[in-house]
Amino acid sequence: MSKNISWGGRFAKGPEEAVAAYTESESFDRALYAHDIRGSQAHARMLGRQGVITPDEAATLVDGLERVKAEIEDGSFVWKADLEDVHMNIEARLTELVGNVGKKLHTGRSRNDQVCLSFRLFMADRLRAWRELAVKLAAMYVSRAESHQGDILPGCTHMQPAQPVSLAHHLLAYAWMLKRDAERMADCERRVRVSPLGAAALAGTTYPLDPESVAADLGMNGTFSNSMDAVADRDFVMEALFVASCTMMHLSRCCEEIIIWANPAFGFVRLPDGYATGSSIMPQKKNPDVAELMRGKVGRVYGSLAAMMTIMKGLPLTYNRDLQEDKEPFLDADRTLSTSLQIMEGMMGELAFNTVRMRSACKAGFLNATELADYLVGKGIPFREAHHITGAAVAEAERQGKGLEDLALEELRAMCDRIDEDVYAVLDYEAAVRRRETRGGTGPCSVARQIADLRAWIAAQD
Ligand code: ARG
16 A cells, blocks of 8 residues: 555555556556657657756656666566556656656656557557558468469359359459558558647646657657647547457458368368367367467457447546556557467468369359350340340259250250350350459459559558
8 A cells, every 4th residue: 555656645545455456557558668768768858958957867867768678678677566557667767766857757748648659659660560460461462362363263252152263363352451451550550650748637738848859759740739639539549449450350251261161061272280270089170270260359359449439438538547448458459460460471371272172163153154144145135134044054054963064055055046156165264264354353464463563562561
């Protein structure tokens, strides 16, 4: 029940132990230590420049904070829960190391603008890291696509075989999703990189601070425009959690396909040993646990987003302690997303595609039915009628247990006398893929162009 050094002045005794444990945040916000120290150093330098403290005092604070950082990194720093949070832990140790001048660090600042700055700096770095991982994963999809431009598989709608597509085209769909995710991360990072320092508790301060120079010193894009908004909002956390949720959702769709494709009934992929597990009871099994876990982990990232939205709802301006609850959801989502992106890159790199099975699955699903209908349209039959004739041809082929291309010409002509020998070239599955050269289609030129466009985007990323 020790008295808190930061606000204990008017309190006769400290909080009850259970209450202290309930309110402390150092056990998780210590993750922000490096960014908190960076922010404090920038603040101290600015106080020195503005003459609020002397240049010598500023230098002492900056050096002292560097020593605190070294202690944290070599493990000698002693974290104290009764000092509540990362900010007070660092400031208390700074004062032990440099003496009374340490107590000047907080001049013109409140933990309300401080915590927001530390978190923004931390998140900006994490968003940058997410983006690098997303770009790397997109590059992996592109490189796998590059070597499967000539392989085809059934493209599905409603999880039913629809039309043949190239495996490259299918894989590139994920690369495009990841490109948008990476762009969302960059966009979110731009808004995160706004410095709230100088807002102080909520109303600004009487000291002649220079928030712009602090922002520039920290590589931020600018400063707050309203001190109340600066300390009260966490929309940037919600936004980042949405970006993380969306990216995880994309990964989960790919996981779902890997799980389905690994089922022997499909047999489209063989799971790499390093990304599968066996069963303790059924020796034949190879389970897609990694893909399943990744699909499951989307739940916790969505949970973080839902938590953050709920925390914010109805909060009166400005800072409320509720806002301390912003960190754990973000830290959990950060860990989940970062590891998922890395694991997915490894798994995609090693996934073995069974292109023979994919090719023969096209034949089983009448995937050339649209080709026959389009062929009939080319012969002057209205599309609705062509659709009907094709349906009859499919029914006949199904009855005989054959593909459309295995029906004899007379059998086809019995359904429509405008069908000629040239129909067989049209019913060819690879040809069906080759003919779809409209923009973004599965045709080989379109796919090559997608690969070139994605490669150019990847090369342009810093
Ligand atoms: N640990 C706190 C948080 O994360 C720091 C800010 C505390 N400010 C205050 N006025 N109690 O929100």
